[in-house]
Amino acid sequence: MTHSRLRLPPLNALKSFHAAVRHDSIRAAADELLVTPQAVSQQIKLLEDTLQVTLFNRKGRSIEKTEAAIILARFVDAGFEELAEGVRRVTNQKYHNRITINVSPYFATRYLLPRINHFREGMPDTDLRMTTMVDTPDFARDDIDVAVQWGYGDWKTYDTTLLLQDHKIITCTPDIAAQIQAPSDLLNHTLLHPVLHNSLWSDLLAFLDVGDQPPASEVAFHDAATMRRATLSGMGIGLVSELDAINDVRAGDLVAPLGLDALKDLPPRCVPGFYLVLPKGHRRVNIVAKLCEWITSENWAEVPN
Template identity: 25%
Template sequence: MIAPRRFLPSISSLQALEAVDRLGTATAAAQELSLTHSAVSRQLKALEDQIGVALFRREGKGLALTQSGTAYAQSVRGFLNDLARASLKVRASGERSSLNLGILPAFGTHWLTPRLRAFAEAHPEITVNLSTRLSPFDFSRDKLDAAIHFGARNWQGVEYLELSSERVIPACAPQLVPQGPVSQQELLALPLLHLESRPGAWEEWFTRNGCPGARLRGMLFDQFAQMAEAAALGFGVALLPDFLAEAEFRRGRLVPAFARYAAAEGTYFLVWPRLRDPGRPLQALIRWLQAQG
């Protein structure tokens, strides 16, 4: 049920309030909105009368928002941004259905997006919108139909579709290993690059390769892409997933610092809310991904 109309002010009055709060004066707001100063004042007065709370006060020839007006303006800003995004999605999709996916940056760029091209060709009636996040997705808050999850089946309240396991390999700029791949012991003597979301990844790699290493230090990054870029510039050795490493090897910016790949702890999954029926666009993507094997 939609709220009573008395609680639904006009968009123009909300824009006036938000602009005054953000720009600091009614004069600046009027210039941005292509209105006169008096028109902005009338919009604020109409909004104040409708809400029934003092939203602004006069200071000399200008206007200043009250504490209530400032708090309301901050809420309004979020509403206007949400409305603009919703309008943009409708315009971008047109008559087609939309599918909103939350993706992890490197996996989304190098593994998922190339495959989505074939999906788009098979389903031209569906527009796929991608939202990149580093922090965990929250289906109760984020407007997503599904998301990419890496790790174990430890996300409560979701359904899983396994997409890919992961292999990793140490990679660096060619000048760091001029004679080609080195041994585990020689790697310990090189600067190692670390990823925030994979604490202990290097320690695990060395242990699996029979050369335990502890308290390994080095530069810290929040994304694989940034870490790969630093490696290409010669800052150190990055432990990269195969889909990113292979792309960098083909470009010649990085080379293997060790001779072989190793399996990594964790799997990439497509996940979606268990208590929410997947819409037809998501059902189509699930079936298509399952058919890819």
């Protein structure tokens, strides 16, 4: 049985559309492609005629994306990304066995590094490289194949898999804890939180049925380790990851003033976690697929000794 294949529009028309969507401008797209604005307009008109849909509403010199353009743009962007990755892999020998992974610093030191040799033993010829940027990388610009990021799973354009929930415990020094008798007392102190997600404290305070009053002050930190050190120094009340918080409480360095289980029933949507994040097309590369398979098969809740 033969299957008819949909005839794709000309590549130049798709390139012009791709540039116009990203810039929201015909002129800016023309500048990027080193052609005239008229040439870009002609290519987009060709694409609209081929697809029999309107992609842009023209308003003088400006353009406005239609719903069809918004839908098509996601697939065109993914397609060009896959093409670029394929070309990169087959034309540059140094990339054949190289894989670069960006990992949240806390996940890297606490979970990944103690067991990365498990993966290396299975693929000894892989040139594995690691970066530890806190922010989600630009996969193309930063030359990243795979990432493990902290957050809430809202990377809409990427392939995303939850690896481990990052349950937090409200902690502080014994001196501060002595001043906290009820959840509302938290507002009298400086609240420490990660800069990546500033609604973390507000979610927790809402769960604890604390009113809408703002806290005395807030300080945001770029990474979990710095926030933990600030909590230990007595700067304020921190949201420390469960494993570290329990160790610090047992050592007597910190106290959980509302109890270790105060946030146990927090709704799942309010619980951050560590996620495997990558462009969908990257899984087509064999060594990337094998790394993803290993990462998702590991039981990250089991912390190595």
